[in-house]
């Protein structure tokens with residue numbers, strides 16, 4: 296069956312048995328992460344749910360009826376992300392996949408952590424620590440799914456590796472776009488590292504969905520009114536990441552960017568392996 300814009304996460308997961316599998320989902324406390332955990336758990340998966348606090352993660356697991364483990368993982372605190380990595384490793388779990396879904400969007404004024412613009416730090420650097428720390432815990436056919444966004448097209452100045460602080464001409468949406476471009480390039484780097492292993496890494500644009508993500512947007516209601524005709528429900532929004540994560544169609548598919556449950560176009564910078572390498576080096580230098 297072909298899936299597309301209107302497909303829901305439940306539909307793409309229909310008939311797929313995830314019994315015996317363990318999936319790590321970040322941002323499990325809200326929106327698309329919550330729905331993803333719900334649907335994977337409904338197919339029998341054990342969920343390692345990550346949120347800013349263990350209590351929030353546990354509450355989400357309880358709400359979606361998932362068996363598993365709650366992990367505190369404040370992505371803007373590399374020390375806490377490393378503790379999360381240690382907790383997952385200590386559990387002995389083999390991961391069927393990692394869905395790096397948490398994110399923040401369009402901070403109206405420049406905020407920084409350790410001198411780095413906070414959207415890049417949270418959305419990219421935090422997930423870099425988490426995913427690289429757990430890559431060797433992936434199952435033989437394990438899949439990494441990075442939540443990116445069509446907003447990566449807003450990264451009009453590319454990655455701006457000379458402006459990691461965000462201090463040069465800060466713009467909320469351009470900086471969000473940059474963080475989402477970083478998510479694609481990181482997936483690409485991981486895909487190259489996993490080549491020939493059966494393990495994969497891809498990036499996803501979920502669509503436009505009304506969630507808590509817009510909490511920092513002052514005119515969010517007006518924005519959603521304008522976008523409404525092209526918006527998805529939360530169930531539809533979680534479909535592409537669930538499709539890329541678990542559907543047999545995507546076995547062995549790696550290094551791609553998906554939207555509406557299909558491979559989609561990106562900015563040309565998102566296909567630039569030299570830029571992906573430069574991002575990797577810059578991120579390691581930050582850490």
Ligand SMILES: NC(=O)c1ccc[n+]([C@@H]2O[C@H](COP(=O)([O-])OP(=O)(O)OC[C@H]3O[C@@H](n4cnc5c(N)ncnc54)[C@H](OP(=O)(O)O)[C@@H]3O)[C@@H](O)[C@H]2O)c1
Nearest residue numbers: 322324325326327369370397398442444503504506507508
């Ligand atoms: N919704 C859309 O239209 C849309 C479009 C394109 C891409 N995306 C991407 O989809 C992903 C999920 O977004 P969503 O719409 O589901 O948003 P959401 O409802 O706001 O959920 C985001 C999740 O990320 C968590 N999070 C945020 N900052 C964090 C941090 N510093 N450390 C740990 N967790 C943190 C949030 O936890 P708290 O609730 O505790 O803050 C929440 O669980 C994001 O990566 C987003 O960029 C969404």
